[in-house]
Amino acid sequence: AQKITQTQPGxxxxxxxxxxxxxxxxTSDPSYGLFWYKQPSSGEMxxxxxxxxxxxxxxxxxxxxxxxxxARKSANLVISASQLGDSAMxxxxxxxxxxxxxxxxxxxxxxxxxxxxxx
Amino acid sequence: NAGVTQTPKFQVLKTGQSMTLQCAQDMxxxxxxxxxxxxxxxxxxxxxxxSEGTTDKGEVPNGYNVSRLxxxxxxxxxxxxxxxxxxxxxxxSRMVAGARPPDIQYFGAGTRLSVL
Numbered sequence: 001a002q003k004i005t006q007t008q009p010g011x012x013x014x015x016x017x018x019x020x021x022x023x024x025x026x027t028s029d030p031s032y033g034l035f036w037y038k039q040p041s042s043g044e045m046x047x048x049x050x051x052x053x054x055x056x057x058x059x060x061x062x063x064x065x066x067x068x069x070x071a072r073k074s075a076n077l078v079i080s081a082s083q084l085g086d087s088a089m090x091x092x093x094x095x096x097x098x099x100x101x102x103x104x105x106x107x108x109x110x111x112x113x114x115x116x117x118x119x
Numbered sequence: 120n121a122g123v124t125q126t127p128k129f130q131v132l133k134t135g136q137s138m139t140l141q142c143a144q145d146m147x148x149x150x151x152x153x154x155x156x157x158x159x160x161x162x163x164x165x166x167x168x169x170s171e172g173t174t175d176k177g178e179v180p181n182g183y184n185v186s187r188l189x190x191x192x193x194x195x196x197x198x199x200x201x202x203x204x205x206x207x208x209x210x211x212s213r214m215v216a217g218a219r220p221p222d223i224q225y226f227g228a229g230t231r232l233s234v235l
Contacts, residue, residue, distance in 0.1 A: 004161075035223070037226075045162075045209060047223050095222050106152070106167060108164075109161040
């Protein structure tokens with residue numbers, strides 16, 4: 001079974017509007033972390049936002065926020081006021097196993113969602 | 120701020136050739152990782168090094184070897200390249216303890232490898 005599921009087909013959003021990118025995860029570990037990365041057409045992987053499983057509040061970083069619904073095992077990325085530069089592929093990833101700072105913890109990535117921002 | 124540096128950026132190999140992908144980080148991170156990215160597959164972990172002197176297999180280690188040369192450098196070697204190893208390879212590093220928030224992996228720019 002996939003640990004990280006990103007099932008949306010290519011997403012389109014109008015410039016200046018908000019968009020939600022879906023991510024569901026599967027783990028039995030009570031301690032885990034969820035991440036979103038952006039990959040523009042240039043290819044680099046850019047860290048956007050992090051949510052720990054014990055964090056009481058949803059994470060926010062500028063225009064990015066994470067809608068964390070623990071019981072539903074979902075960690076959706078919300079991008080507010082979309083910009084043309086937001087056009088990219090977005091990956092959800094999960095770290096599970098051991099303590100948060102455990103050296104052997106690893107990331108599992110979803111297959112990604114392509115977002116296109118229309119002017 | 121160099122961060123994570125990968126070399127080369129592009130490489131074309133013939134089947135059976137060998138090569139080493141180099142990765143170096145200047146952030147004093149403890150853990151380092153090698154991933155491959157294939158279309159529609161996301162990133163898959165090949166090998167990782169939790170700390171200097173240790174290496175472990177990830178999800179797709181077959182056909183690869185790694186060396187953690189020192190704290191800064193982590194190389195990936197293809198001994199006998201196959202067309203199935205055509206991919207984009209990413210190196211990443213992570214501070215294990217003390218960072219806030221913890222766990223963030225920082226990535227290099229990637230190496231595009233084609234095996235003919």
